[in-house]
Amino acid sequence: MKRRIVMSMLAGATLLASTLLGAGPAPAAEPTDVPAEFGTDWHDPITAAPPVSKPVGKSCQVTVAEAQFRDFTPFRGTYAPPDGCGERWSKVVLRMDGKVKGRQYDRLGHLSIGGVEVFRTSTPEPSPDGIAWSVEKDVTRYSDTFRRTQDVEMLIGNVVDATYTGVIDVKVTLTFHTGRTGAGPGGSAATPDRVLTLHDDTLTTPRNSERIVAEVYATGSGGGCEEFWYLSAPDPAPYSCKADGGPYREVQIKVDGQLAGIAAPFPHVWTGGWSNPFLWYVTPGPRAFDVKPIEYDLTPFAGLLNDGRPHRVEVSVLGVPEGQSGWSAPVNVLVWQDAKKAHVTGSLTEHRADGFTNSTTYTPGSEHRVDTEGGHRLTVSGYVDTSHGRVTTTVRRSLANDSAHRWTDGENLDALDATWRDDQSVTVDGRGPARTTETRRTYTMDGSITIGAGDRLRTVLTLGDRAVVVTTRDGRRTGWSWLDDTVDGDASWTLNVPRDQRHAVGTTSERYRSYASSGCYDRSLTSVQGVLTVDRRGC
16 A cells, blocks of 8 residues: 555554444435535444443443543543442443544544553544544453542544644543342353553462453554554565565463463554545444454463462564564453462463464565465463362464455555454363363455546455354353454545545445344444445344
8 A cells, every 4th residue: 555645544552342332223315315425524433233231220320531632642530439339230331422523533542440451442534524423342341440449541642733633522431230240260251350450561460360361452553564564565575564574463472481372463444544534434344443352361371370479471463573663462461269269279281382384475477466374373271279179271272364465566556355263262171061162253354455547546345353152061062152243345535636626435334243042133334425324233
């Protein structure tokens, strides 16, 4: 992609099942309501993802932050627990309401409470007339943090001047729903007893920890090449973003220098991405407003971590050129404790990393081409001796990435077809029948940018975020879920002219489907020239 093209310029500092809110199905526009091209206003941003479900009953609300972001000055405040709703909640829901008008790039932001990053998001690009949007997120897993008075920091790094006039105005609240939490070790939905952060890249866990999960909010951003890491090319390929190893990236976590987890980064496309903000004005790409953390089950290392000493925990992104910035990867650590034992001992019994490949081949021609095949496998296993007996946890993870990148001289054609696979199984054996949870994640990106006669730029792009989860006990299936979030877009505009002469047109569609043993959800959206023309629900 040419550096002279308007790209997703995420500037500044960086922000678990969060969703952009829609107030129910919106009325579909009649064909006569759709303008011939984009005007100065369009539909407020909306996604097809389901809203966060909320329990019936008493709730309490706390305002966490109210701020207008004009620069890189963070909002700082103080959080206090809610009055009248106790210290145990069935659900805690974060909501951010935002508005912005004028002209502005997409921006990346974060919110931390007590040093724990609880929310990361990117912002939509505004219309001259202004837009408003809302995001909700289930943050129940951070309940331990919310039980005490804490410092709050929020930042959406922004630049406001005579050209970029959009001030980002946000309000963030937490709503606490009363009831009994799902405390204790075991299922992934259970609320952890402690939420920890790293101090100088070290972690000290309670000595009675029996389950440990690290979460990493990994994003490539900042407006540089690592925002588009999946397009980087090795020498001698004549491409504007270079990396010796090509586009393969892998987010690794290490404990005391030993590889403890691997993961494929999600290929985020922010709301100015692929040189075409007109794709994303109404419907963003998957996870653009919902930056989900990567999770690593570190329970096999619990016996080592429970010795009462600080241990070094480091996160790195494999494949980033040496000395190049552009990635942010803050870490939270979720801990479940054994209430009946002061010290849980254990040992790491198996550690095997193999199958690492990263093959990148450059083929010159009238169309330059880089083909990449990469992957890695890691198995770790360990046990803890708890008050309810010995429990062994085995984590197996396998990554694979295949991509074909094509471009012409001058990058007037720039195309990518890529797939990332991240498969994981976690087996817990020792408390009744062995339980295995298998998760298969697939991310896809298939698109092209072309610049034709009259400096007319066109982007055609399909993004996919898919996951299948199956839970078994002693080999018998006890639960399952399937998710497919697909966004398709086709938009074009004229480069190097004033805004009112761009003659921009675009159609973007999203279909979000999730099916599980407990039910199903299906919603489709389509917008044309900024007008919502389809809002349809299935199931």
